[in-house]
Amino acid sequence: MKKVAIHERPGWRQYAESVGFDFHTFDGEAYWDESAYYQFSLQQIEQDIEAPTEELHQMALSLVPDILADEQKLRLLEVPEPYWDWLAQSWRTSQPHLYGRLDLAYHGKGPAKLLELNYDTPTSLFETGFFQWVWLEDQMMRGQLPQGADQFNSLQDKLEQAFATMPLRQPCYFSCIGDNIEDKGTVNYLLDIATQAGIDGRFLALEQLGEINGQLVDADDFPVQAMFKLYPWEFMLREEFGQHLLTSDTQWLEPAWKMLLSNKGILPLLWQKFPNHPNLLPSFFESPGEASLRSGWVRKPLYSREGANIELIDPQGNKLTVDGPYTDAGFIRQEFYPLPKFDQSYTLIGSWLVGDSAAGMGIREDNTLITKDSSRFLPHIILD
């Protein structure tokens, strides 16, 4: 694993915009960064990323029935009680799931450590599955990269297969907050792939979703039979239409049971069930009124996105916090594990799953140890 500088493709910004990648730069800061790439060996990818990703995924799946059968665990995860039966029903009826992303700390050798699971609303999908793929093809064509270079990135192929084969009611609506440019980009990408797979997919801004007698309806008042939503389940349960989830005859992507696995409380539950697993870090639920954070620990809200509300103290006692809006639920504590540092940047690996198969990765860089929404995305290659 190494970081290598490379010339940017001339005109890549115009190309990005022509394919709907409008958020390549945010607030004047680069988000897509192709001034360098990361290089891995095939063995690093297959042994240290791909195989542990599928193993960790199976471990996480094994927790779902445990949680559903245990009232105390449901309370620890702060799942509202009115939704318990509905949630269990989505698992019992094997509602299919589409995708997820594991965030891993990996130094090029030794076991990758699981920092968290993004199993409900994972993003950076388009950057990983499409734009990074095109970058590799372009750079090989331009002779900037050797012909034998490859990439751990079957994301788009696997998503298309998933849409072509999963039992999905149609039309399927693809939804997010209508004015969010990044989420819209991700949803458009999935809608594009689903369409290529033959799905009757349509965009619907989440705010446009209607309700008639407990049934969610589209803009023309027709029942919504299936919906992909890029919006957190924990928000939906607590909003005005939450109650209608219980009565609406609607298939959801991700299915309701995925909310259990996108909760940070899954990290202590994994550690309880698989103590000392090489890819896991010690994690615990924080008790109310517990003493302040000690050196070498990280504190994360049960519900959090993009590094928000994370507090970290490294073994030397250096403290780092990111403010955010997720202060209304419990916290977990996870043992500190350093991200590798390349030049002046800390590097995080996002390892994707489609269904239950590992499907590729995307790399994020930040100037700090906490990876955030604004962290840069860099492409990678496999080359031995």
Added chain:
Amino acid sequence: MSTSFKRSKKAALILMVPTATLLLAGCSTEEPVETAVYQNADECAAYYNPPAECQAEFAKAQQLHAQVAPKYQSQAECEADFGAGQCETPATTLAQNTTAATTGGTATDPAAPVQQQQASSGFFMPMMMGFLAGQMLNRSGQAAPKQSVPTQPLYKSRDDMSTYRTASNQPVARQSGPVSVLPSKMQPQPGSMVRRGGFGAQAQQRQTMSSGG
């Protein structure tokens, strides 16, 4: 170099690239049907239709009105879509029906008790602005279309007061008179109490860049 690649074989986009979207343009094989739009029974008769038929079709549309009109919980929500003073409760419908029935020469209105029950539910709906005369015109020996066009009430929305629309918001015509429509677009649905905007509040409160992670 490995024989099996770890990356996708292709990465094509068909929707996100604007020039390619034409591929998806659907083509309909449905035949349009000739029908007509009138403001009321008098206008219908003024287009040389038999006055009795006009009256009957208008009454049919009025009867459907309470069933199919979009329903709102408050007057303000209804007026946001249909304009100030353009909404009513089923109670006022009753009053208008009675007037219409009286001018039409009918002594009693058998639907009145039902409508009084509905009035107690306290919802709001747009006023009927006209009606689609169904197949009143289709009596000249033409073959019947596969799907018929039912007589039904029409409405006008606040943002487009010149267009007659069905209860499910399908534009029909910009003026009274004959019009050709696709039957599949003109099937009345039971009008129901729709509410919107019940998801998305937390994203507004938290104002993050993305709802994902």
